[in-house]
Amino acid sequence: MRALLAGIGLYLIGQVLTWFQTNGQFISPWIKNHPLIISVVGGTAISYAFIKATALIASYYDGLIWPGRFIGFAVGIATFAVLTRAFMGEGINAKTVVSLGLAFA
Numbered sequence: 001m002r003a004l005l006a007g008i009g010l011y012l013i014g015q016v017l018t019w020f021q022t023n024g025q026f027i028s029p030w031i032k033n034h035p036l037i038i039s040v041v042g043g044t045a046i047s048y049a050f051i052k053a054t055a056l057i058a059s060y061y062d063g064l065i066w067p068g069r070f071i072g073f074a075v076g077i078a079t080f081a082v083l084t085r086a087f088m089g090e091g092i093n094a095k096t097v098v099s100l101g102l103a104f105a
Contacts, residue, residue, distance in 0.1 A: 007056035014049035
């Protein structure tokens with residue numbers, strides 16, 4: 001169970017960093033003006049988080065990688081919905097509710 005929870009945590013960190021890497025340009029002039037720095041520094045941390053998360057979840061599921069893909073997707077959808085609402089003011093509409101429902105199914 002420890003590997004599963006650690007993997008989910010790393011997926012969450014990776015998804016949060018990815019959101020800020022790609023959407024930070026809309027909330028920070030510095031990020032907008034320095035995409036190369038954001039992509040190199042952020043990309044390294046994001047890749048590491050996703051690689052380790054995948055390894056941990058695969059170890060929990062006896063080497064299977066599909067469960068990690070679904071978990072990563074669900075964490076990504078939830079993270080995107082929360083951060084987009086919090087930082088961009090985009091509400092939760094029917095499409096978002098359906099996406100969240102499918103992600104957690």
